[in-house]
Amino acid sequence: MKDMQLLHNGKVYRGQVSYEGNDLMEVSCTDPSSFAGGESVIAFNYRTKAQMRVLRVSQSKLILVPADSELFHIQAAGSQIYDDMYRDEDKVFTSYKLNTYGTLIDDFKTMAVRFTNVSRLGFGFEVNDFSVKMNHVFDTMIMCDEATIHPKLIVRYAHIQEKTIRYGAEIHSISEKDLSKLRYYLVTQQFLAK
Structure with a gap:
């Protein structure tokens, strides 16, 4: 799994990507309850940075899609x-x-x-x-x-x-x-x- 950080409302959350595709990213993170569906998140690590939106929140994971998703x-x-x-x-x-x-x-x-x-x-x-x-x-x-x-x-x-x-x-x-x-x-x- 790849390490990923999530910037949300001025706070950085640590996460690990369990799946990453062009139109979907599944991330396990430290406090998913801080996120809500539709909110903007910047997902980044030392190689990449992407503007994403929260599609779904579960007890331990977030499903993210690109911010400009149709x-x-x-x-x-x-x-x-x-x-x-x-x-x-x-x-x-x-x-x-x-x-x-x-x-x-x-x-x-x-x-x-x-x-x-x-x-x-x-x-x-x-x-x-x-x-x-x-x-x-x-x-x-x-x-x-x-x-x-x-x-x-x-x-x-x-x-x-x-x-x-x-x-x-x-x-x-x-x-x-x-x-x-x-x-x-x-x-x-x-x-x-x-």
């Missing part, structure tokens, strides 16, 4: 921002592939859907019929391994494919706890896919 751009945002993004077709955003199931809930009707991807623009999902209302806020439940998250989504577009209909929905609202679960799930899925 993961931290996935969040609820106003529709005005999305209108600007959709107009500029040259903008490209990182999309994280998903293959998980969940539900859209509208009043007393629950519809099973397959979520295929997520980006800063929102979630993509597929369903086999046209019963999904456009520009409507849905309560959702999305499976993230053993956990579930419950964002509210607004369906913005539909695209007919050969055997299914692909919908795009922006994130209307999501709790910080669910956002943290989603980010951790995305990192672990990308890691397992390699």
